[in-house]
Amino acid sequence: xxxxxxxxxxxxxxxxxxxxxxxxxxxxxxxxxxxxxxxxxxxxxxxxxxxxxxxxxxxxxxxxxxxxxxxxxxxxxxxxxxxxxxxxxxxxxxxxxxxxxxxxxxxxxxxxxxxxxxxxxxxxxxxxxxxxxxxxxxxxxxxxxxxxxxxxxxxxxxxxxxxxxxxxxxxxxxxxxxxxxxxxxxxxxxxxxxxxxxxxxxxxxxxxxxxxxxxxxxxxxxxxxxxxxxxxxxxxxxxxxxxxxxxxxxxxxxxxxxxxxxxx
Numbered sequence: 530x531x532x533x534x535x536x537x538x539x540x541x542x543x544x545x546x547x548x549x550x551x552x553x554x555x556x557x558x559x560x561x562x563x564x565x566x567x568x569x570x571x572x573x574x575x576x577x578x579x580x581x582x583x584x585x586x587x588x589x590x591x592x593x594x595x596x597x598x599x600x601x602x603x604x605x606x607x608x609x610x611x612x613x614x615x616x617x618x619x620x621x622x623x624x625x626x627x628x629x630x631x632x633x634x635x636x637x638x639x640x641x642x643x644x645x646x647x648x649x650x651x652x653x654x655x656x657x658x659x660x661x662x663x664x665x666x667x668x669x670x671x672x673x674x675x676x677x678x679x680x681x682x683x684x685x686x687x688x689x690x691x692x693x694x695x696x697x698x699x700x701x702x703x704x705x706x707x708x709x710x711x712x713x714x715x716x717x718x719x720x721x722x723x724x725x726x727x728x729x730x731x732x733x734x735x736x737x738x739x740x741x742x743x744x745x746x747x748x749x750x751x752x753x754x755x756x757x758x759x760x761x762x763x764x765x766x767x768x769x770x771x772x773x774x775x776x777x778x779x780x781x782x783x784x785x786x787x788x789x790x791x792x793x
Contacts, residue, residue: 594752595642600634603635607627607631610623610626624782632767632770637763641759648755652744653672656744657672665743667740669703669704669736670700670703673696676699676700708726708730712729715728
């Protein structure tokens, strides 16, 4: 039912109230995993090259992939197209095709990143209001901007320090509300004692971590879908803009190429 809650196999306690049922145990592996991950991260950060790749991995998303692809399209592809020794096209045709790549990259960045950014903001909003389902629910750990948006009246006229205190208290309240739910559920199953509060806290931390990962994967999938969906439109725009751009800025190259305007 919950991450971090499993069967606890401990000897019975000779007390009036049994702390934990004999056939059940509570696993605190979430805390150990978090500690191990932090130790690995600290070790990685000591190496500059490893730190660079670690940061790339942590921040990678569909927008990052689009930027990398655009840089390759704009800076690398034109060189191989313009000076391709295998191609039998004349130099004007090669140059015409090569100059098309940076225009294509700029158009991809403007359209795809613009739409993906708005889509990601919308997904964040839904997740932090608990409207994307249990697998993406981050309502127990919303960022400050979401809380500020929903608490405008409470924060009106407050100093920066007072507002920060109110936001911190609200975050604690939201998390404690979820912890209380889990504790009630454990007690209903017959669990008792001091361990259930810690188990509930671990379960919430585990849920937050997993749901953040789920949301990140959803954003990547959504970004890929958006990119594919708008590709015909961006190709049509490129086919319309590029010949006019070349006729205006590079008329000699445009006249010297062979085979007419190349399509997507």
